[in-house]
Amino acid sequence: MxxxxxxxxxxxxxxxxxxxxxxxxxxxxxxxxxxxxxxxxxxxxxxxxxxxxxxxxxxxxxxxxxxxxxxNQRVIDAVTKQINDFTHTCFMVTPYEEYLEVAEVLAEVTPGTHEKRSALFNSGSEAVENAVKVARHFTGRQGVVAFDHAYHGRTNLTMGLTAKNMPYKHRFGPFASEIYRVPMAYPYRWPTGPENCADEAFAEFVDLVHSQVGEDNTAAVILEPIQGEGGFIVPAPGFMKKVSDWCTEQGILFIADEVQTGFCRTGDWFASDHEDVVPDLITTAKGIAGGMPLAALTGRADVMDAIHVGGLGGTYGGNPVACASALAAIETMKVDxxxxxxxxxxxxxxxxxxxxxxxxxxxxxxxxxxxxxxxxxxxxxxxxxxxxxxxxxxxxxxxxxxxxxxxxxxxxxxxxxxxxxxxxxxxxxxxxxxxxxxxxxxx
Missing domain, CATH: 3.90.1150.10 (Aspartate Aminotransferase, domain 1)
Structure with missing residues (x-):
């Protein structure tokens, strides 16, 4: 050590x-x-x-x-053992148990007691991109709503979701279409004060989605429970729950981007837990695997199973070494x-x-x-x-x-x-x- x-x-x-x-x-x-x-x-x-x-x-x-x-010794031991066994086969060609175990533990630790399914990827951007794919396919709608100050990745679609121009978006467009942006419930900078932030930001959110997108055209709303690159902005208390409940009423999928907040970082397993929010879809990466490249999209079984066979995947997604590392990291989070x-x-x-x-x-x-x-x-x-x-x-x-x-x-x-x-x-x-x-x- x-x-x-x-x-x-x-x-x-x-x-x-x-x-x-x-x-x-x-x-x-x-x-x-x-x-x-x-x-x-x-x-x-x-x-x-x-x-x-x-x-x-x-x-x-x-x-x-x-x-x-x-x-971390658990991670070192798990990775060493897996490397000695095999490093890659591609889960879509010849699968392996480690991928299944990660999906099972994600169903256990992510918010909600409903039946869940997962798909594994390489990065947070990839998980978010696939969340949008799943939401559009399941709902038959195209519009996706994101927030000011958001960061969701560096791929073309996720750059469109990301709010900040420099360095993430500058001169990299055009970006994917049917992405709309609404104000974030940012208490410190809300014009009428933090005490009004949750209610006023929610009212503005509902009005803008209705007038600029249309509820029946909106597949998903994506929100970081605590915004990361945008400045660690904690939404006004109650705002996230209001948005999530409204999405349920409108048949819109609520995506929690927990790439930076997930896996014990915020004092709960997930930051959504603190807000008493159960997302339809949740994206994870970063802290999931102790430093190995792994990401996941976890969601309602009916939503995730609606995708046709072959519609989700990737050559390296759910690599066995990264899965072994994730299992050891999550065990550490539990035991310690x-x-x-x-x-x-x-x-x-x-x-x-x-x-x-x-x-x-x-x-x-x-x-x-x-x-x-x-x-x-x-x-x-x-x-x-x-x-x-x-x-x-x-x-x-x-x-x-x-x-x-x-x-x-x-x-x-x-x-x-x-x-x-x-x-x-x-x-x-x-x-x-x-x-x-x-x-x-x-x-």
């Missing part, structure tokens, strides 16, 4: 990482960005060790992927009560973030749930003017001190915190110390 200790052996990035970055620039498309060009050679728990011997505290989990931590651990992480982070907000009036809001938390930075509290420049300066200061941090938000002014749930309290507290120092240096 890698020692759970921050070590700064060189400047960040060090000379070996800088040399590798030059190789990257010469060999990899410039379109593939790098937030922090330190090249990792080993990782475990809450530590990333780079090629220069620096050990960095991880507040990103590879964007919410390594929830159970890098180096990682949902409870996420709530403990929030209990550690919130007081420290609130103390920062009391000291610096650039923090407009602290939001999120469990180990999916964020602060939104503004240049003035009254007008809530986004401050992307300050966000960038603080981010660089954290990186230089050995803390891996991530930013997000439609306006580029949100810090998001996604630590591995395997990271110890001492390490997390040290990371928060570094964050506080970064504010001292930057504000």
């Amino acid at each position: 890698l020692e759970q200790k921050r070590i700064l052996a060189t400047s960040i990035p060090g000379p070996k990482s800088q040399a590798l970055q030059q190789r990257k620039l010469a060999a990899v498309s410039a379109g593939v960005g790098t937030g922090l060009p330190v090249y990792i050679e080993q990782a475990a728990g809450g530590i990333l060790r780079d090629v220069d011997g620096n050990q960095l505290i991880d507040f990103g989990s590879g964007i919410a992927v390594t929830t159970v931590g890098n180096g 009560d990682l949902a409870g651990r996420a709530r403990a992480v929030e209990a550690l982070f919130r007081p420290r973030l609130e103390a920062l907000a009391d000291k610096y009036d650039v923090i407009g809001e602290i939001r999120g749930r469990g180990a999916m938390l964020a602060v939104e930075l503004v240049s003035d509290l009254q007008h809530k003017t986004p401050d992307a420049d300050l966000t960038g300066r603080i981010n660089k200061a954290c990186h230089a001190a050995g803390l891996v941090t991530l930013t997000c938000g439609t306006f580029g002014n949100v810090f998001r915190f996604l630590p591995p749930l395997s990271a110890g309290d001492d390490l997390l507290s040290e990371g928060l110390d570094i964050l506080e120092d970064a504010f001292v240096q930057s504000v």
